[in-house]
Amino acid sequence: MDVVGNLLHGFSVALSLNNLWACFLGVLIGTIIGVLPGIGPVGAMALLLPFSFGMDAGSSLILLAGIYYGAMYGGSTTSILINVPGEAASMVTCLDGYQMAKKGRAGAALAVAALGSWVAGTVGVLLLMFFAPPLARAALSFGPPEYLAISIIGMLLLSNLSGDSFSKSLLMFIIGMMLSTIGIDGLSGYGRLSFNLEQLARGIDFLPCAMGVFGMAEVLDIAAKPYTIADIIKVKFRDLYPNREEVKKSVWPIIRGSFIGFPIGLIPGPAAILSSLISYKVEHSLSPNPGEFGKGAIEGVAGPESANNSASAGAMVPLLALGIPFAPATAVLLGGLVIHGVAPGPTFITAHADLFWLVIASMYIGNLMLLVLNLPLVGVFASLTKVPAYTLIPVVAAIMFIGTYSLNNSIFDIVLLLAFGVIGCTLKRFGYSAAPMLIGLILGPVFEKGLRQSLIMSDGEILPIILRPVSGTILAIAVLIIVFIIYSQVTKRYKLPELVD
Amino acid sequence: MPKAERLFQLILLLLCMVYLYASLNTALGTIDEPGSGFVPSLLGGAGMAVALFNLINSLRKTTEGKEEGWSRDGMLRMGACVVITILFIAIFEVLGAIVSIFAAVFLMTKLLGAKGWLRPLLLATASALLSYFVFFSILEVPLPRGIF
Numbered sequence: 001m002d003v004v005g006n007l008l009h010g011f012s013v014a015l016s017l018n019n020l021w022a023c024f025l026g027v028l029i030g031t032i033i034g035v036l037p038g039i040g041p042v043g044a045m046a047l048l049l050p051f052s053f054g055m056d057a058g059s060s061l062i063l064l065a066g067i068y069y070g071a072m073y074g075g076s077t078t079s080i081l082i083n084v085p086g087e088a089a090s091m092v093t094c095l096d097g098y099q100m101a102k103k104g105r106a107g108a109a110l111a112v113a114a115l116g117s118w119v120a121g122t123v124g125v126l127l128l129m130f131f132a133p134p135l136a137r138a139a140l141s142f143g144p145p146e147y148l149a150i151s152i153i154g155m156l157l158l159s160n161l162s163g164d165s166f167s168k169s170l171l172m173f174i175i176g177m178m179l180s181t182i183g184i185d186g187l188s189g190y191g192r193l194s195f196n197l198e199q200l201a202r203g204i205d206f207l208p209c210a211m212g213v214f215g216m217a218e219v220l221d222i223a224a225k226p227y228t229i230a231d232i233i234k235v236k237f238r239d240l241y242p243n244r245e246e247v248k249k250s251v252w253p254i255i256r257g258s259f260i261g262f263p264i265g266l267i268p269g270p271a272a273i274l275s276s277l278i279s280y281k282v283e284h285s286l287s288p289n290p291g292e293f294g295k296g297a298i299e300g301v302a303g304p305e306s307a308n309n310s311a312s313a314g315a316m317v318p319l320l321a322l323g324i325p326f327a328p329a330t331a332v333l334l335g336g337l338v339i340h341g342v343a344p345g346p347t348f349i350t351a352h353a354d355l356f357w358l359v360i361a362s363m364y365i366g367n368l369m370l371l372v373l374n375l376p377l378v379g380v381f382a383s384l385t386k387v388p389a390y391t392l393i394p395v396v397a398a399i400m401f402i403g404t405y406s407l408n409n410s411i412f413d414i415v416l417l418l419a420f421g422v423i424g425c426t427l428k429r430f431g432y433s434a435a436p437m438l439i440g441l442i443l444g445p446v447f448e449k450g451l452r453q454s455l456i457m458s459d460g461e462i463l464p465i466i467l468r469p470v471s472g473t474i475l476a477i478a479v480l481i482i483v484f485i486i487y488s489q490v491t492k493r494y495k496l497p498e499l500v501d
Numbered sequence: 502m503p504k505a506e507r508l509f510q511l512i513l514l515l516l517c518m519v520y521l522y523a524s525l526n527t528a529l530g531t532i533d534e535p536g537s538g539f540v541p542s543l544l545g546g547a548g549m550a551v552a553l554f555n556l557i558n559s560l561r562k563t564t565e566g567k568e569e570g571w572s573r574d575g576m577l578r579m580g581a582c583v584v585i586t587i588l589f590i591a592i593f594e595v596l597g598a599i600v601s602i603f604a605a606v607f608l609m610t611k612l613l614g615a616k617g618w619l620r621p622l623l624l625a626t627a628s629a630l631l632s633y634f635v636f637f638s639i640l641e642v643p644l645p646r647g648i649f
Contacts, residue, residue, distance in 0.1 A: 053640050167555050171513065174548040178520050181544065185537035192527045192537050193520070216586075223582040224575035226613060390613035391624060394606040397582075398628045401589055401605065402598065406642040411594060418586045425579070429571075430509050448540040460533030 003129065010357030013058070014365055019358070022059040023366045026066020027373060033067065034074020034090075035381045036392065041071035043215030045332040046207050047399060049339070050406040057340035058355055062362040064336045068329050069121060069312050069363070072272060073370050074381065076113040076305050080106055081382045089272030089308040092280045096293065096300030103296050108242035112298055113305040114374050116254040120306035121367035123258035124265070124313025128320075129360050132349060136321040139346035144457065145465040147324075148450030149474035151443045154326060156481045158268040158436050166485055169436045172427070176440020177447060179204050186445060187452055199412040206441055207335050208404050208413040210328060212420020213427070213434035219397050220425045226389040242298070250302035253283050257306030264307070265314020268326035270435065272308040279307035313363070319344055320356060324446060328438045507559045514552040521545025581612050597647020598637070603629040 013019060033044040045067050052060035075090030080097035093113065100109040139146075159169040182193045183203025194200035242250065260282060261275040283303040284293045293300050315327045323345030325331040337344055342352055349356045374381070404417045424434045458464040466472050524545050530536025571579065589605045607625035615621045636642040 050636070050640060050642065053642075165555075167551055167558070171548065171551040171555060174544055174551060175513075175516075178517075178541070178544050178548060181524075181541045188528075188537045190528070190537050193523050193541060195523070220579050220582055223609075223613060224571040224579040388615075390610050390615040391620075393613055394609035394624065395628050397586075397609060398602045398606050398632055401586070401593075402602065402632050402636050402642075402644070405593070405644070406636055406640065409643055411590060414586075414590050414593070418583065418590070421586075422583065426509070430506050451540060452535045455532060455535055460531070 006353060006357040007129070007361060009354070010359075010361030011364075013354070013358050014062070014361040018055075019059055019062055019362060020365070022055060022063040023066050023362050024369055026063040027070035027366050027369050030067040030070020030072075031074035031077075031370070031374060031381055032384060034071035035077050035384050036387070040214055040218070041068055042210060042328045042332055043218065044071065045329060046210040046335070047215055047396075047403050049207060049332065049336055050403045052336060053339075053406070057337065057342045058358045060336055060340055061333065061355065061359050062366075064333050065316075065359060065363060066366045068333070069309060069366065070370060072309050072312050073114065073117045073305075073374060076117070076301075077110065077374070077378060077381050078385055080109045080113065080301070082385060084385070089276050089311075090305075091273065092276040092304040093301055095280070096295070096297050099294065099296035100298065100301065105246075105296065105298075108246050109298065109301050110378050111375060112242050112246065112250045112254075112302050114371055116250065116257065116302045116306035117309040118367050118371045119254050120258040120261060120310040121313060121370070122364060124262050124310035125360060125363045125367070127262045127310075128313045128316055128363075132317050132321045132356075135317060136346045136349045139322050142322075142346065142470065143468075144450045144453035145468050145471035146450075146474070147446050148454050148465070149471040149478070150322065150324060151447035151450060153474050153478045153481070154268040154324070154439070154443055155447075156478055156485075158326070158439055160481065160485055165431070166489070168432050172432055172434065173436040173440040176437035176442075177444035178440075179209070179437075180441050180444025181448065187449065199410075199415075204416065204441070205407065205413065206331060206438070207407055208416040209420045209441060210332055210335075210438055211400055211404055212417045213424030213438065214328065215396070215400050216417050216421025217424025217428065217434070219393055219400070220421055221428065222389055222393050224425075246298045249298050253279070253299040253303035254306045256282060256286075257303040258310045260303075261307035261310030262314040265311035266317055266326075268439065270433075271311040271315050271327060275307035275311040276304035279303040320348055320359075322346065323348060325442055326439065328435050331438060331442045334442070503559065503562050506562075507556065510552065510556040510559050514549065514556055517545060517548035517552045521549055578612060582609065585609055585612070594645045595647060597649055598644040599629045599633050599649060600647055602632055 014023070029044065029048060030041065033041060045064050048067060049064070052063050055063065072089060075085055076093045076097065079085045079090040079093035080101050083094050083098040085091045085094055097109045097113070100106060155170070155173050159166055159173050180203075182200055183191065184201070185192055191201050257275075257279045260279050261271075264275040264278065265271045280293075280300055280303060283297075283299040284290050287293065287297065287299055289297070312329075315325075315330050316333075319325045319330040319334060323334070323343065325334045334344060342348070342355065400417065401414055404413045405411065407413055427434050427437075454465045466475055521542065522545075524538050524541030527538030527541065528536035529538045529542060585605055585608045588608075589601050592604065593601045603625045606628040607621050610621040610624055615624075633644065637644045
């Protein structure tokens with residue numbers, strides 16, 4: 001009854017005019033960002049964070065969460081209509097969505113993607129509602145060894161799942177952790193590694209870095225290679241109905257996608273893209289007509305679109321229950337909460353129960369808004385892709401400059417933005433993923449605090465850390481992952497791109 | 502590409518070495534009471550090992566990598582974009598937010614291929630005034646007013 005009562009209370013607050021407005025604005029901006037080339041959901045969330053300054057913590061979180069799952073949906077529109085994914089997770093939707101559009105079934109593909117996203121988003125929120133509170137209760141008993149173990153397994157999983165090369169992702173993660181050590185040491189209070197630069201003494205903020213590698217880097221990349229405006233397949237409103245056979249074929253992929261996406265969202269790494277790929281692979285292997293895949297199979301749209309939306313709900317669990325974001329998008333949400341004086345962690349759900357249930361309720365409402373907003377306005381959103389680079393990019397850059405400055409009223413943050421923009425661009429050029437670096441920047445202090453406090457607690461002994469049930473189990477899994485990585489490197493059997501094939 | 506990649510891997514290795522050197526000069530402490538340099542030293546060592554591994558891997562590559570880089574023009578445009586941002590940083594507090602946003606947007610619009618003068622001028626003016634209004638008046642961010 002507690003759950004129902006809390007949820008009803010959450011709905012009563014979420015339905016206030018302010019929160020509805022924040023939710024609407026979030027999903028609208030998210031959809032637009034998902035459609036537009038050049039800036040992904042993480043860059044957009046970081047970029048729009050300053051717009052939440054005037055809001056309370058609840059409305060701010062609703063706005064940012066709306067941008068996050070709105071962008072997940074928006075990306076599918078361009079995948080289907082112009083064969084260009086608005087954001088990475090929609091890459092898989094291109095395979096069959098665009099083929100359906102070429103056969104005149106664009107409306108059906110868009111409707112199924114919207115319905116699938118809505119169903120999966122709702123299932124994801126339901127699972128989040130039931131999984132996060134018990135995990136948070138369990139996490140109350142976690143000590144430094146457990147947090148150390150979580151950060152180690154996070155590092156291994158993230159490095160193994162991001163990009164093609166484990167060693168490249170691992171190096172990025174380590175560099176992110178190195179960046180987190182610059183400035184004041186949280187435990188001793190002494191300054192360190194600031195190379196006598198006054199601005200570095202206060203440490204490197206996550207948000208200018210996130211804006212740099214996910215926003216400014218895209219600006220520079222588009223400056224180097226301006227995108228071309230593709231022809232958009234037109235969709236009429238009356239075509240937005242899948243036929244009986246298409247509905248029948250979509251039901252199970254949507255249900256399966258919803259349940260595949262959520263657990264993948266829980267693990268560190270590019271959950272959205274990974275869940276789409278796995279869902280596609282599952283649908284392909286279960287289909288009685290696998291030959292249809294790649295030629296316009298509706299299951300290839302329904303499954304992956306559902307999975308990536310469910311994964312975005314799953315990714316909220318470690319953030320809300322443990323206070324540890326495993327994905328750059330949830331790391332920006334963490335930044336948003338911290339700005340408003342709310343620190344997520346095991347006590348978040350009990351200490352800020354009103355906020356937790358408000359966000360849950362707003363996610364239900366937001367998913368419904370997405371559906372209502374996207375189906376009739378799909379043509380309008382698709383036409384946004386016609387905005388030329390010379391109009392879009394300078395405006396995005398200007399908002400980014402001012403937005404970054406407004407975080408701390410510091411010109412040094414714009415210097416950081418530029419530096420990380422150049423770094424992000426260079427990393428992309430040489431096949432490195434910037435996401436592990438950002439997560440390393442966030443998990444660095446968790447790792448350091450966990451390791452140093454554990455060593456102090458155990459008088460420098462390693463065994464007591466390993467022998468604790470939770471940390472021991474997590475570390476054992478970490479060892480298994482290392483063995484698996486070494487084995488797969490030796491045999492060369494394990495390759496993520498195979499999933500795409 | 503492999504040549505540039507090797508150079509990049511070497512730069513990463515050098516950065517890890519500099520970081521390790523700097524962290525070894527901070528208080529390391531002991532294993533039962535680690536100091537502020539303890540974790541940075543571990544990270545520096547680990548980073549150096551992985552960067553060295555990546556460098557060796559790239560040195561072992563014999564075939565030419567797939568070239569998907571930027572054209573010469575593209576690199577020039579990117580460089581110009583960086584210069585515009587540096588210019589923005591330099592004039593932001595001196596000339597104020599409105600002038601700097603106007604200048605940055607105008608220059609970037611022209612750089613990215615907008616034809617004529619009217620469209621870039623209108624876009625730059627609208628961006629400068631709107632962002633100043635939103636951030637200064639609505640969000641109450643104390644943007645520098647500069648010459649105004």
